[in-house]
Amino acid sequence: MQKVILLGGGGFAREVLEIIEVINKNTDNKIMPIGFVYDGAGKETGKLIHDIPVLGEVSYLKNIDFSEVRLIAAVGRSVWRRKMVEEAKKLGGKFISIVHPSVILSKWAKIGDGAIIQRLCGIMPEVVIGDFFVSNAYVGIGHDSIIGDYVHINPHVSIAGGTVIGNDVFIGVRATVLTCKIGDGAVIGACALITKDVPANMLAKGIPAKFYKMDEKKY
């Protein structure tokens, strides 16, 4: 049995609890969530989310003995995930990955630490993915694609083979990315069709996508 604390307490964290339920049905080595920590949890400390308590802010982790407990980076937005993960790591936190048993993950693909991969995704041969990756349900990532750290891909996204995606990129629900490069920090809008390289820190939306400057990166 592996005790875990979830970073995050929003909708995505509840989705991660659901994946853990499915994993636990198929293994004797159960994952046991013992609490949630997240930025802004102060007033919500003690609240139960599906019978599991909110323990407090990320700083609560200084009380944890990480020889027994692991963390799961269950925060959707890349900007918040990076901030909370970095704080947790400074406090000694060690992360595990959570992969839904229905995922088709090529034995020739590589994924870094702390990933969360939702149901029915397909990750093809020679794909290389960095740390703290999040893929929501029904995502397809074609062969030979390279993906950076803290990338978040939302449901029903299709990534063509040979695509290169930088760090901290957010790809909205149902977007399609043809073989090209997406720069660090870019945000791809829901349903966008990406037909050419997206510069770093730009917002791309529409079919075919046009590029816009972002005043503030929210995702």
Ligand SMILES: CC(C)(COP(=O)(O)OP(=O)(O)OC[C@H]1O[C@@H](n2cnc3c(N)ncnc32)[C@H](O)[C@@H]1OP(=O)(O)O)[C@@H](O)C(=O)NCCC(=O)NCCS
């Ligand atoms: C694109 C996005 C990041 C917001 O961009 P924004 O420029 O800040 O959008 P705003 O809400 O200010 O809208 C500005 C204009 O863009 C349009 N717009 C918003 N999202 C769009 C999208 N995905 N594609 C095309 N146009 C979009 C709006 O209709 C609006 O048009 P108007 O000026 O003609 O009225 C956001 O709408 C989006 O797509 N987020 C992804 C959501 C998602 O996938 N979440 C995951 C859920 S599981």
